[in-house]
Amino acid sequence: MSQTVDRALSILPLLAEGPADLGQVAERLGVHKSTALRLLRTLHEHGLVYRQSDQRYRLGARLFALAQQAVENLDIREIAHPHLVRLNEECGHTVHLAVHEENEVLYIDKVESRYPVRMYSRIGKPVAITVAAVAKLLLADLPEPERRAVVDKLDYPLYTARSTPNAAAFLKELAIVREQGWATDLGGHEESINCVAAPVRGADGRAVAAMSVSAPNVVVTAEELLGLLPLVRRTADAISREYSGNTVPNQ
Template sequence: MSQTVDRALRILSDLGGGPKTLDQLAGLLGVHKSTALRLLQTLESQGFARHDEQHRYRLGPRLFALAHQALDELDIRRLAAPHLAALNQKHGHTVHLAAYVAGTVVYIDKYEGRHPVRMHSRIGALAPAHCTAVGKVLLAGLSEPLRKGAVSRIGFERYTPNTITDLDAFEAELAQVAAQGYAQDRAEHEDYINCVAAPIRDAAGTVLAAVSVSVPEPVLTYSGVLALLPDLLSAAGAASAELGWSAPPPHHDQEN
């Protein structure tokens, strides 16, 4: 791979962790600002990057369009749909399906809740990986090298008083998610939303997506959201079974 292409892809991956300034991107690449600027101008001209009024760079609309095309070729939404719809129908709460695409957490499907308080999420929107339950599930499911690389690019922006902004604390959180098989978001992204998420796996056990249930605090307390875990895990397991995954048998220690 040419150095220019490699650097351009690294910029897109870095932007997947959140908006960055020119200085930040040049530092992450280890190049002079003029070099980073030339790459960004090329990416902007093709619609893969854009900059805002604060002179920060973000992922551009063409990247999202390509991501949509790639997602349309996946069977995961179709296979998971009946199980997610049933979960949504049973409890009436918002159900999301998210995937890790091009270094970013993307909502690839959504089932609206029946209560009047609506979430701002939408299909195709990005979710911050460090403070959403789906983001934690997806990062925890990556191989160690990919996970470390992804975590190193997170800006740890604080969205609420509960947002995890410490690297060590977040790595400990991911270890817990991997061990317990689900993730929690207790008003970490939006200060009135609680959420739980679980992985959807393929036949090899690879985490392909994450499914979540999100509920506004006025509708259901945090403990009430945790009570939805059995049904969430059941839906995620059923969707995983559609992809060929079967849960390993429980391990029982034998006494000598």
């Protein structure tokens, strides 16, 4: 680790003890005030520290947000994984779990198909946000102003003839997804791959993740895959109940 990064990271546990001024930070790090100021300014630019009106520094809200997000994502993956495995054992197809982070939707878990034909998706890899079923669910759950702002900034590559062509079409599709509570990708990213997805919700009813079942049409037709929707939704509901601490099944 470089000396600069090491010094910058050393500031965070110091401020975790309470607000500190420039002199205190410099003394603790054993550096000149100008060096400490440069490090603090960099951390401040990224929202990791905050300068108070009394010129002392404390930990920034961005750091807490990142920590909370990391904890939530770790928890949801840990809770969901056994359910994903059971769903995979029952249907045999590839199962994914994804979350919305910043401007991307990322896979955070995957259970491989038992069939010889495998998907190229990887844990940690962003999905094709304008066509992926999990992305549609997570974006559809956003408040309308935020949803429109996100959609307007996206590019709309035409992966196949079934890809979403533009922002207006995507907003219409997200409205349908929001109303029905599930989503599909029927050849929108790859012509030979179909997918059906359902949301995982927290105690407040907001979607914290989305899970899906995907399969190539040489293994199962789109119609047959859609027939798994009740099973997919039951699995998502079971994960939601465990994640939110609600042990009562949805009626």
